[in-house]
Amino acid sequence: MEIKYFAFLKHLIRFNRPVYLDHNATTPVSNHVRRKMDQALKNNFGNSSSLYGIARRSAGLIEQSREHVSQAIHADPSEVIFTACATESNNAVLKSVAAQFYPRKKKIVSTPTEHPSVMKTLAYLETQGVLVEYCPVDDKGRLLLAELEQQVDDDTFLICCMAANNETGVIQDLKAVTKIAKQHGALVLADCVQALGKIPIDVHAWDVDYASFSAHKLYGPKGIGALYVKQGSPFTPLLHGGHQESGLRAGTESIHNIVGFGAACQEVDKLLAHAGRTRSLKQQLIQRLKQIKPDCVINSPETDSECLPNTLSITFPGVENAGLMGMLDYRGIAVSAGSACSTGEDTPSHVLKAMGLSDQAARETVRISFGHDTSAQDIRYMTQVVQDYIEGRISFVNMIAPAQLNETILFDKQTYILDVRPPDDRKKYMGLPNAHEVNPLFVERYLKQLPPDKQILVYCPGGGLSVMISYYLKAKGFKNVTNLRGGLDDWRKRRSDLYEKYAGQNVTLLEPDKVD
Numbered sequence: 332m333e334i335k336y337f338a339f340l341k342h343l344i345r346f347n348r349p350v351y352l353d354h355n356a357t358t359p360v361s362n363h364v365r366r367k368m369d370q371a372l373k374n375n376f377g378n379s380s381s382l383y384g385i386a387r388r389s390a391g392l393i394e395q396s397r398e399h400v401s402q403a404i405h406a407d408p409s410e411v412i413f414t415a416c417a418t419e420s421n422n423a424v425l426k427s428v429a430a431q432f433y434p435r436k437k438k439i440v441s442t443p444t445e446h447p448s449v450m451k452t453l454a455y456l457e458t459q460g461v462l463v464e465y466c467p468v469d470d471k472g473r474l475l476l477a478e479l480e481q482q483v484d485d486d487t488f489l490i491c492c493m494a495a496n497n498e499t500g501v502i503q504d505l506k507a508v509t510k511i512a513k514q515h516g517a518l519v520l521a522d523c524v525q526a527l528g529k530i531p532i533d534v535h536a537w538d539v540d541y542a543s544f545s546a547h548k549l550y551g552p553k554g555i556g557a558l559y560v561k562q563g564s565p566f567t568p569l570l571h572g573g574h575q576e577s578g579l580r581a582g583t584e585s586i587h588n589i590v591g592f593g594a595a596c597q598e599v600d601k602l603l604a605h606a607g608r609t610r611s612l613k614q615q616l617i618q619r620l621k622q623i624k625p626d627c628v629i630n631s632p633e634t635d636s637e638c639l640p641n642t643l644s645i646t647f648p649g650v651e652n653a654g655l656m657g658m659l660d661y662r663g664i665a666v667s668a669g670s671a672c673s674t675g676e677d678t679p680s681h682v683l684k685a686m687g688l689s690d691q692a693a694r695e696t697v698r699i700s701f702g703h704d705t706s707a708q709d710i711r712y713m714t715q716v717v718q719d720y721i722e723g724r725i726s727f728v729n730m731i732a733p734a735q736l737n738e739t740i741l742f743d744k745q746t747y748i749l750d751v752r753p754p755d756d757r758k759k760y761m762g763l764p765n766a767h768e769v770n771p772l773f774v775e776r777y778l779k780q781l782p783p784d785k786q787i788l789v790y791c792p793g794g795g796l797s798v799m800i801s802y803y804l805k806a807k808g809f810k811n812v813t814n815l816r817g818g819l820d821d822w823r824k825r826r827s828d829l830y831e832k833y834a835g836q837n838v839t840l841l842e843p844d845k846v847d
């Protein structure tokens with residue numbers, strides 16, 4: 332009786348606390364950071380560009396934070412510029428360096444596993460004439476340094492290589508990269524967003540010219556980034572206007588966010604001290620998952636020195652990540668697919684593809700990323716749910732394959748078609764006939780309008796977002812929910828005959844319920 336009682340209590344405690352295993356996407360703000368930001372918001376509204384005391388105190392806080400950031404990365408404070416995010420930092424460097432060197436020198440060498448804030452900026456620079464080459468990586472995402480040596484030449488003005496990958500956690504050998512760069516007079520940009528707070532960072536020892544950082548990956552606030560520019564390395568600002576940040580980044584500073592970033596960096600040593608515990612939790616997780624699904628494939632390097640302690644990329648053959656993520660979300664567990672599928676697109680991860688995974692394997696891969704407070708209990712709960720799912724003990728949402736979605740289903744009076752596509756996609760493509768369009772960001776505001784007794788057929792562009800919403804609807808008591816696998820994108824391709832004939836017919840835009 333007592334044992335049952337305790338098990339019940341544990342169950343209650345468990346369900347009161349979601350299991351967040353997506354710390355590479357973002358982290359919660361720590362208490363220390365929140366306190367410092369509160370104080371700054373309360374007491375330091377002054378514009379640091381003004382001259383009176385109220386303003387000077389704000390300026391002082393900014394410089395204090397700059398010191399905290401520079402200490403965490405082993406730089407001089409004069410080498411740190413605050414930006415709005417790491418996306419801005421990466422854009423600023425790539426565009427500035429290209430403007431400086433091109434067309435005198437023509438080439439940037441990068442890796443095919445960079446974050447989109449680098450990949451898309453490089454694609455833009457290519458449209459401006461810059462030659463961009465991507466050095467291949469191996470099956471664990473490690474940069475092939477011998478190939479890099481071949482690719483970098485005297486026409487190369489920049490090598491762009493991340494310190495650690497957001498999807499797999501693979502750590503690149505930046506010292507080796509800078510050595511190759513220096514032999515040819517090329518500069519180096521290192522995206523260190525995922526590395527800060529997880530492994531020691533020493534931008535001087537690594538000898539990189541530029542490095543980008545973001546506060547929200549280490550328990551700081553969103554909307555604040557930093558850029559390291561080595562003393563003497565060329566840099567022209569992306570934003571012109573005011574003289575803030577020594578004239579290198581115009582715009583009134585977001586003081587509370589800067590303070591938050593500084594406060595987060597004060598805790599870096601504490602975060603680094605967690606690495607051993609986090610690694611051992613990751614090992615436990617890998618062992619359990621290998622027992623549950625012996626054919627699973629670990630995509631992250633398994634050697635400690637080659638991988639972030641908190642990150643695991645794992646493929647479950649035969650188990651689509653969209654369904655798995657939706658089911659985990661239904662049980663209060665957040666993981667990531669490591670691809671754009673969460674935004675509704677059906678694009679397999681470019682990182683996994685560069686490592687040699689097929690599109691299908693990439694769609695069967697999830698990324699699990701721990702935080703400092705992830706517990707063994709969280710791992711036990713998560714692995715139990717995964718086991719129940721894989722062994723068929725959890726009720727799935729129904730899935731319909733695009734080829735099966737025919738006229739009979741589309742026009743069945745007992746089927747209610749729910750379109751959860753983002754507005755952008757609706758502008759590009761007409762949707763299923765008889766669909767009811769809702770804003771996917773506020774699904775809870777349409778629940779009263781959905782028929783409880785009909786089959787609800789949910790679709791999005793790629794089948795990822797809709798499966799999450801399908802599980803949500805099940806959790807809200809809708810018994811008969813079906814998700815369109817592969818989404819509208821797949822259906823358009825496989826049933827182009829029906830798309831041509833019926834798309835966009837009789838569509839209803841639902842109005843969300845008002846909130847008080």
Ligand code: PLP
Pocket residue numbers: 355356415416417418419446448493495496497522524525544545546555556
């Ligand atoms: N670089 C990497 C490796 C990232 O993981 C991220 C965020 O996910 C970024 C850059 C962009 O950071 P921000 O959100 O500050 O723009």
